[in-house]
Amino acid sequence: MDQVRVAAWASDPIALAGLIDHLQARPEVQVLPGPRRGEAAVLVFAAGRVTPELKAALRAAASETPAAIVLVAGYVDADELPELAACHVVAVLPREAIAGDRLVRSITAAASGKETSLRDLLGQAESLQHTAGGAALSPREVDVLRLMAEGWDTAEIAGKLCYSERTVKNVIYGMTNRLKLRNRPHAVAYALRAGVI
Template sequence: MDRVRVAVQAADPITLAGLTSCLTSRPELVIEPNHAEADVIVFVADRVNTQVLADLRQSAQEVSVPRVLVTNELNPADVLSVVESRVVAVLPRTAATGTRLINSVVAAANGGGMMPPDLLGELLKKIDYLRREVLTPRGLNSSGLTTREVDVLRLMADGMDTAEIAQKLCYSERTVKNVIYGVTGRLNLRNRPHAVAFAMRAGVI
């Protein structure tokens, strides 16, 4: 079995030493001092405040690996922000036993996550709000594509060229080109095949 490389980020050396000792008690885990080489990062903070949120965002931009957050205090209103910073597991410090910490790290390494029920409920509410109040009014689905973009991409996937798509949807060719240009630019897609592949992976065509 491949060993999971774990980096630990803590404000004080005592906490850092304790976590390191705990994590290395399992043979499948190894401490990785270089965060850029880690499979999972354990991030410890007494409370999640504005500075901690900024640190998490910065860390996620530098190293795109899952994070386990151990904290005494996390405002439910900030749960979406920490999830956007690649946090997949949250452990209250009072409940962060060695077994729970190790299980959270292993789950994170395997693409899973763990979160207290109250925070999970808050996260689901925020996602539902975004879907209803942000995506739907703008005509976007969860993939970030509009209905018109999906229609154009579906016909592209069927092998139609610009003129054929325009005729099928009763658009001008310029409109079709603008739709394609808009979706590739907004989603940083390289070309038409890349846009079709994106839509297929998103499950919208």
């Protein structure tokens, strides 16, 4: 089996390190360093949402190489799809895809030259919007929700996460108010349904 040559980009260095570590663990792909991305068959971009910075990076990559681009994002607006497709984006995946086989399947499909239509991208973006409930939660909120789901009280959560009790209460209040959740059990149930805990 030939390895697919891949280069990665992420909106922050920690996400980039995690993405590269995940890809390097897969025998199907060979991760190239950033300066060699022109040799890659597929580029993988990861971001929370489509920002001007991401668009600029996609345009720069598309001008450097004809490689197909797989975008992993928390949210993509359907109005942005034509611009993404013009930048060689052939697949739009949810962030959860990084942990499973779906990302590698998309990379191998992109490397084989499998055509993706704007309609396919629209379907992928719509599925992201349906699962965007999880994207509406910050990493801090997810950490608090995980501990709440395990039965920890406010003081225990604060101690475990090195936050003050006031911070934990503010996180819970902000999240439940923003998402119109009734109470803590409702917040935990929401996070479970969204697949974030």
